[in-house]
Structure formats: C-alpha cells, structure tokens
Amino acid sequence: MTKSTIIKYVKAPLLKKETRSNLEEKVRQQTDELKVRSGQLRQGADREKLAEEQIHIRTKAMEAALDGIFIIEAVNQRFPIIYANPAFQKLTGFAKNEVIGQDYFLLYGADADLRVVDEIKHTIDQGQSFHGEMLNFKKNGKKFWSSLRITPIRDTKGSVTHYVGIQTDISLMKQRDLEIEEQREELLHVTRVGKLAEFVSSLAHEISQPLTAILAYTQAAQRLLKDKEPQLQEILQYIINDDLRAAEVIKRLRVLLKKTKPVFESIDTNALINETVTLIMPHINARNKIIKFELDSKIPLIEGDRIQLQQVLLNLISNSLEAMESSPESRELLIRTSLKNTNTIRVEVKDSGCGIPEENMKKLFSHFFTSKPDGLGMGLSISRSIVEAHGGRLEAENNPDRGATLYFTLPVARKENW
Amino acid sequence: MSEGKSIIYVVDDDESVCRALSLLLKSHGYRVETFTHAVSFLEYNHPKLPSCLVLDIRLPDINGLELQEKMIKQGINIPIIFITGYGDVSKTVKAIKSGAIDFFMKPFTAATLLDAIVLAIIESKARNKKQAQIAKIWRNIKTLSPKELEVFRLVTNGMLSKQIASKQGTALQTIKVHRGRVMQKMQAKTVTELIQFAQKAGLTSSLS
Numbered sequence: 330m331t332k333s334t335i336i337k338y339v340k341a342p343l344l345k346k347e348t349r350s351n352l353e354e355k356v357r358q359q360t361d362e363l364k365v366r367s368g369q370l371r372q373g374a375d376r377e378k379l380a381e382e383q384i385h386i387r388t389k390a391m392e393a394a395l396d397g398i399f400i401i402e403a404v405n406q407r408f409p410i411i412y413a414n415p416a417f418q419k420l421t422g423f424a425k426n427e428v429i430g431q432d433y434f435l436l437y438g439a440d441a442d443l444r445v446v447d448e449i450k451h452t453i454d455q456g457q458s459f460h461g462e463m464l465n466f467k468k469n470g471k472k473f474w475s476s477l478r479i480t481p482i483r484d485t486k487g488s489v490t491h492y493v494g495i496q497t498d499i500s501l502m503k504q505r506d507l508e509i510e511e512q513r514e515e516l517l518h519v520t521r522v523g524k525l526a527e528f529v530s531s532l533a534h535e536i537s538q539p540l541t542a543i544l545a546y547t548q549a550a551q552r553l554l555k556d557k558e559p560q561l562q563e564i565l566q567y568i569i570n571d572d573l574r575a576a577e578v579i580k581r582l583r584v585l586l587k588k589t590k591p592v593f594e595s596i597d598t599n600a601l602i603n604e605t606v607t608l609i610m611p612h613i614n615a616r617n618k619i620i621k622f623e624l625d626s627k628i629p630l631i632e633g634d635r636i637q638l639q640q641v642l643l644n645l646i647s648n649s650l651e652a653m654e655s656s657p658e659s660r661e662l663l664i665r666t667s668l669k670n671t672n673t674i675r676v677e678v679k680d681s682g683c684g685i686p687e688e689n690m691k692k693l694f695s696h697f698f699t700s701k702p703d704g705l706g707m708g709l710s711i712s713r714s715i716v717e718a719h720g721g722r723l724e725a726e727n728n729p730d731r732g733a734t735l736y737f738t739l740p741v742a743r744k745e746n747w
Numbered sequence: 748m749s750e751g752k753s754i755i756y757v758v759d760d761d762e763s764v765c766r767a768l769s770l771l772l773k774s775h776g777y778r779v780e781t782f783t784h785a786v787s788f789l790e791y792n793h794p795k796l797p798s799c800l801v802l803d804i805r806l807p808d809i810n811g812l813e814l815q816e817k818m819i820k821q822g823i824n825i826p827i828i829f830i831t832g833y834g835d836v837s838k839t840v841k842a843i844k845s846g847a848i849d850f851f852m853k854p855f856t857a858a859t860l861l862d863a864i865v866l867a868i869i870e871s872k873a874r875n876k877k878q879a880q881i882a883k884i885w886r887n888i889k890t891l892s893p894k895e896l897e898v899f900r901l902v903t904n905g906m907l908s909k910q911i912a913s914k915q916g917t918a919l920q921t922i923k924v925h926r927g928r929v930m931q932k933m934q935a936k937t938v939t940e941l942i943q944f945a946q947k948a949g950l951t952s953s954l955s
Contacts, residue, residue, distance in 0.1 A: 534805075534832035537853040538761045541832075545767035548857035552774040569856075576854050 397421070397496035401433045403453075403481065403489045408433040411491070420475070420498055422468035433494075441466060449479065456481050456489045462499065474503040513608050516639060527711050533579045540579075544572045595742055596633050598674060599624040602664055605642045613662070616650055623665040628674045632742040633719050641712040641723070645678040645735045648708065652682030652733065659683075659732065673721075673738045681732040685725060693725055712737075753868050754796050756825070757781040758788050758814070759803040764853075768801060771857055777864070785814040793823060797875065799848075799867035801860070804831040815847070824874050826867040830855065877947075884944045887933045895932070898925040902938065903945035 391398050397417030401408045413428045421428070421436060428436070437446055445463040452459040459479040464472055476499045482491040547568045554561055606613075606620060613620050646662065653659040659681040669675040685693065694713045709723075716723040716737045723737040755777045757768045765781035772779045782788040785806050800818075804811035811829060818825065829850045848870060849863040891899055901911050908926060912919040935941040945951050 530833060534853075537832035538764055541830075541854040542761070542763040542767040544854045544856065545764070545771040549767065549771035549774045552771070552857070572854060573856075580852075 397494075399428075399433075399494045399496070400482075401492045401494065403491050408453075408492070410436075417496060420467075420473075420496060421465070422471075427468075437465065449477075453479055453481065453492055462503075465496075472500075473498050474500045509608060516608065516636065516643065527714075529582055533583055536579060537576065540572055540576055544569060547572070592634050592636075593632050594635060595630045596635060596638065598628060598631055598666055598676060598739070599626065601635065601638060602642060602666065602676070605639045606646070606664070608639075609643060609646055612647070612650060616654065617657070617660065618650060618653060618662055619660050620646075620662045620664065623663065625665075625667050628666055628668050630742045631674060631719075631739045633739065634715075637715045638719070638739075641715050641737065642676075642678070644708045644712045648735065649678055649680035649682060649733075652680050652684070655683060669738055672741050674741060675736055675738050677734050677736040679728065679732065679734040681728075681730075684727045684731060685733045690725065694723070709735075752778075752796055753871075754778045754780060754794065754798045755864060756788060756791075756798065756800045758785060758800065758806065758811075759783065759830070760805075760807050761803075764803075768860075771860075772864075775857075775861060785809045785811075785817075788814070789817060789821065789823070793825065795875065797868045797871040798825045799864050799871060800825045800827045801864075802827050802829055804829050805833065824878060826870045826874070828860070828863050828867055881947055884933075884948045887944075888948060890932050891929060895925050895929050898922060899929045899933070899941070899945070900950065902926060902929070903942045903951055 391412075391414045394414060395416055397420040398412075398414040399410055399417050400412040401410050409430050410428050410433050411430075413423075413425065418425055418428065423436065434446060434450065442463055445461060448461070449459050458481065459477065462474060462476050465475045466472060476497045477494065478496075479492050479494045481489040482493055484490050547565050551562060551565045551569075554565070602622070602624065610620075646664075649662050653662070661681050663677070663679040665677040665679065667675050667677075694709050713723045716739070719739055721737050721739040723735070725733060725735045727733050755772050757765050757772075757779060758781075759765050759768070760783050762783055765783060769779040769781050780791065782791070785808050788800075802811045802814065806814070809817070811827075811831075815827060818827075827847045829847050830853055831850070832853045848867045851859060851863070888896070888899070897915075898911060901914075902908075906914075908919060908922045911917075912922045915922070930936075930941065933941055933944055935944060942951070
C-alpha cells in the first residue's frame with residue numbers, strides 16, 4: 330500500500346457522513362453496472378459463438394446435401410450466383426470459380442428451353458417461387474432432366490434480397506416415365522387398331538347380310554324368268570354383278586385390316602398383371618381408388634401374346650374403374666390369380682361398383698353393346714375374342730355383396746414346348 | 748325332279764336372308780323350311796327325308812357350332828353347310844372338322860350353294876340309309892332271347908360253337924340250335940354278315 334493511499338484512506342473517515350453515504354451509493358451503483366455489463370459481454374460472446382456454430386452447421390449441411398443448392402442475388406438484375414454447393418457443381422459440371430459471380434441464366438446453356446427460362450425469369454421478377462421440371466445442359470453439353478425450385482429470401486422490410494434454388498437430377502425417373510408412356514402409347518395403338526378391325530368386321534357382317542339377300546332374290550328371279558324376258562334377265566345380271574362388286578370391296582377391306590398374327594411366348598401371368606397395373610396406376614390414383622392383389626405365386630406359366638393379354642387386363646380394369654366411378658365409397662378393386670385345375674389358371678378382376686343389371690348380362694360381350702354414353706361397345710367383345718383365341722373363356726358375374734367380377738381362364742403352357 | 752323330296756333347312760337370324768334363300772331354293776325345286784332361331788330348328792319335327800341345313804355360324808341364341816353339337820347329341824343327323832358374314836378362319840376349320848359339308852362367306856352365288864347342296868343331299872341319303880340299317884339291326888337284336896343274345900355276342904367275337912359249349916357247360920347241340928335261331932332272327936346268311944351287323948351296331952368291341 331502506497332503512502333498516498335494510506336493518506337486517502339485515513340482521510341476518508343474525515344468526510345461528512347452525508348457525503349460518505351452518497352459515495353458509497355455511487356460505488357455500489359457502478360459495481361452493479363459493471364457486473365451487468367460484464368455479464369452482457371459474456372452473453373454476447375456466447376451468443377456469437379452459438380451463432381457461429383449454427384452458421385457452420387448450416388453451411389456444412391448445404392455442402393453435404395445431395396441436391397444442388399445455389400443462391401443468387403436478387404438486387405442485381407444479372408442475378409449473379411453468390412453460392413453454389415458441391416452437389417450443384419457436380420450436377421452442372423461447372424467448378425466453383427466458374428459459377429460464383431456468373432449470371433445465373435447463362436448456366437442454362439444455349440440449348441435450354443427458352444420458354445421455361447422465360448417462365449423462371451418472369452416468376453422470380455415478381456418475387457414468387459418457381460417450381461418446375463426442365464431439360465438442362467451440363468458444362469460438357471450433356472442433357473439432364475432437372476427438378477428445380479427457386480424461392481425468394483426477404484429482408485426484414487419484406488423486399489427480396491436473394492433467391493435460393495434447389496435442383497435435383499430426375500433423368501432416371503423421367504426415363505422411366507417415358508418408357509411407361511411409350512408402352513401405354515403402343516398399347517393404345519394396338520387397341521385402336523383392334524377396335525377398328527373389329528368395327529370393320531362387324532360392319533362387313535352387317536352389309537353382307539343384305540348383299541346375300543339381294544343376290545339370292547335376284548338369282549331366284551333369274552331362275553323363275555328362265556328363257557323369258559331377255560331384257561329383265563340382263564337387268565338382273567347387272568344387279569348380281571354390282572352385288573358381287575360390293576362384296577369384293579368388303580373382302581378387300583377385311584384383308585387390309587386383318588389383325589396381325591399374335592406372337593405367342595411364355596408368360597408369367599402375375600408379372601404381366603404387375604406390369605399392366607403400372608401402366609394404369611395414374612388412372613387408379615386419379616380416381617382415388619385402391620387396387621389390391623391376391624396373386625398365387627405358384628401358378629404355372631401360360632402361352633400367349635403379351636400385348637393382347639395386357640389389352641384384356643387393361644380393358645377389364647378400366648371397366649371396373651368406370652363401374653366404381655359414380656360412387657365415391659366404392660373404392661376397392663381386387664385382382665386375383667389362382668389355379669383352377671392342373672391345366673388352367675384363372676384371373677379375376679373384382680370391383681365394388683354398381684354391378685351388371687341382369688338384363689345386360691347376356692348382351693355384355695356382343696359388339697356395339699355398351700352401357701356407357703360414350704362407349705363403343707367393343708372392349709369386352711374384343712377381350713373375349715382374345716381370350717378365346719388363347720383357348721380360354723371370359724365370363725362375368727355379379728358379386729353376392731356388391732359390384733361385379735370379370736374373370737378369364739387360360740390354359741397352362743404345355744411343358745414339352747419349353 | 749328327284750330333289751323334290753329333299754328338304755333344305757335355312758337357319759339365319761336375318762329374315763330377309765331366310766326369305767331370299769327360300770325363294771331361290773324353291774325355284775330350284777327344293778322344299779325349304781326357314782328358322783331365325785336355332786332353338787326353333789331343334790324343336791322342329793324333322794321328317795325322315797334327305798335333308799341339308801344351311802346354317803349361319805353366328806346366331807343370337809346359340810351359335811352355329813353349338814347348334815351342330817346339340818344336333819349330334821339329339822341324333823339329328825343332317826349334313827350342314829355353314830354360311831357366315833365374318834371372315835373367321837379358325838371357326839371354318841373347326842366346323843369342317845366336325846363334319847360340315849362346306850363353309851361359305853356371305854354373299855355367295857346360287858351356283859356355289861346349289862353345288863354344295865347336291866353333295867349334302869347325297870351325304871344325307873347315305874347317312875339315312877346307314878341309320879336305317881342300324882335301326883333294323885337293333886330291331887332284330889331286340890327279338891333275341893337272353894341266351895341267344897349271349898351266343899350272338901360270343902359268335903360275333905370270333906368264338907366257335909365248341910368253345911362256347913365248353914365255356915357255358917352246355918351241350919354243343921343246344922348251342923347249335925341257339926346259333927341257328929340267331930342267324931334266322933338277325934336275317935344273316937353267313938357268319939361274316941352277322942359279324943358285320945354286330946360291328947354296325949357297335950357291339951364287337953364290348954367283349955374283346
């Protein structure tokens with residue numbers, strides 16, 4: 330302790346009592362203030378540390394994400410990229426230094442779909458979110474399908490400062506979708522051609538009836554007028570000639586639309602059902618229906634034309650869906666396979682729809698019979714001819730509770746053939 | 748005209764086709780009966796005359812091929828000419844295999860149909876003759892006593908009288924008497940003829 334301090338200390342008791350208490354009060358106040366301030370400082374330091382940690386974790390997360398993440402500046406109309414995570418670099422093929430500071434839209438490449446690019450520009454110009462799929466090009470020009478979401482980031486005042494984008498490579502999914510779409514198209518084509526052929530065949534039959542009658546009437550008249558009325562005889566011959574000409578036209582039409590020969594191969598019916606349901610799944614989902622399976626895994630292979638049998642299945646399933654269309658509480662569709670006997674398998678498509686009125690049961694499989702306002706009345710008749718061409722039977726029955734079951738049988742493949 | 752006695756049945760759901768074919772065939776001297784339903788044809792009491800059925804393969808009640816099967820079951824033994832407005836090859840093959848005389852696509856000319864009908868009538872006569880023969884054999888068989896029937900069966904299956912006698916433990920003379928009565932009742936001149944009768948009646952394989 331120094332001399333002066335001692336003096337001060339000694340002097341202190343000499344101060345007025347009033348003054349002394351004031352001073353003590355001040356010191357106490359200052360001490361408290363100091364305590365608070367140092368506490369604040371400590372807290373501030375902790376908070377800063379915490380914030381740093383959080384930023385660090387968030388950055389690490391962005392860097393680790395498998396989806397491409399990027400941030401672009403909104404204030405600058407060039408929309409320069411200020412951040413791009415490694416996944417984005419991998420996705421686009423551009424290195425970090427090739428991306429940062431670049432105009433975002435330059436990255437789409439010259440071959441990008443300009444309409445989509447414009448749509449993105451337009452959406453983010455309005456400060457809205459964009460979500461869409463587009464064909465992108467990597468640095469090396471390689472195409473890929475990308476699912477893209479761009480969302481605005483706003484400051485406290487609500488104005489857009491940045492955009493964050495998330496980009497995913499969906500090429501594989503897209504490829505699968507395309508394949509399914511192609512298969513569906515192919516099947517639709519077959520169905521359309523099949524329907525046309527059936528239509529022409531029915532038309533040919535309808536026309537051949539009166540042609541048969543006309544020909545027989547005329548030839549009967551010719552016979553009755555034998556050796557008489559040469560002028561009438563000549564006219565009758567002209568009628569016959571034209572009748573046969575019309576018959577020839579029908580015959581040519583028939584040859585033209587002759588169905589292509591079915592290609593028979595060994596088929597796993599359960600696998601075929603799964604394949605077919607994949608094709609029609611969007612329709613089932615769109616109608617909010619459920620499809621259930623009871624597939625007997627032990628049923629043997631059958632011999633058949635894959636496309637034609639798919640056509641039958643599609644037809645039965647879409648009929649069932651239509652039968653359940655009107656009632657939202659009818660939702661369940663069941664596909665069941667079983668072994669009817671050692672030589673025959675059975676495939677059922679059971680719905681919980683409106684069922685088949687008894688008076689329609691008999692006509693169900695005839696050409697042009699339909700209960701639908703826009704139906705052609707060809708689906709079930711074609712299906713039946715396909716199943717019969719495979720050596721099976723296609724039948725319908727109403728379920729005891731509700732809805733109907735359409736089922737067909739198919740002969741099991743003969744072992745010696747395989 | 749000899750065909751005057753023959754009956755041509757036409758089964759087609761189209762009334763005008765029925766009427767036209769009827770007029771055409773009548774103009775050629777045939778007796779014609781037409782039906783728009785297969786069932787009414789089946790219910791018809793078919794006279795025992797040379798006949799032919801002109802049948803549309805697709806009918807509203809049962810199809811032509813099913814009618815063909817039903818006819819076989821009911822013993823209606825009439826040759827069939829199928830006609831169709833559809834180009835159906837597989838059904839043609841099946842129909843011909845099940846004994847149809849011919850198969851025509853509609854429309855067909857009178858000459859085509861008439862030629863086939865002539866063949867069908869010949870076939871029908873042959874079938875009727877065979878049927879009459881078989882009927883006569885069966886009438887004769889029914890006159891045999893149980894003992895005679897046994898002898899008839901054994902003889903027509905190639906057994907000698909001696910073998911039959913020892914098999915049945917009967918005197919040879921008795922068997923010979925039975926055998927003589929069988930020959931007489933069956934109106935057979937020789938054993939060979941007797942065996943032919945048994946074959947026609949479908950009896951020879953039953954014991955062998």
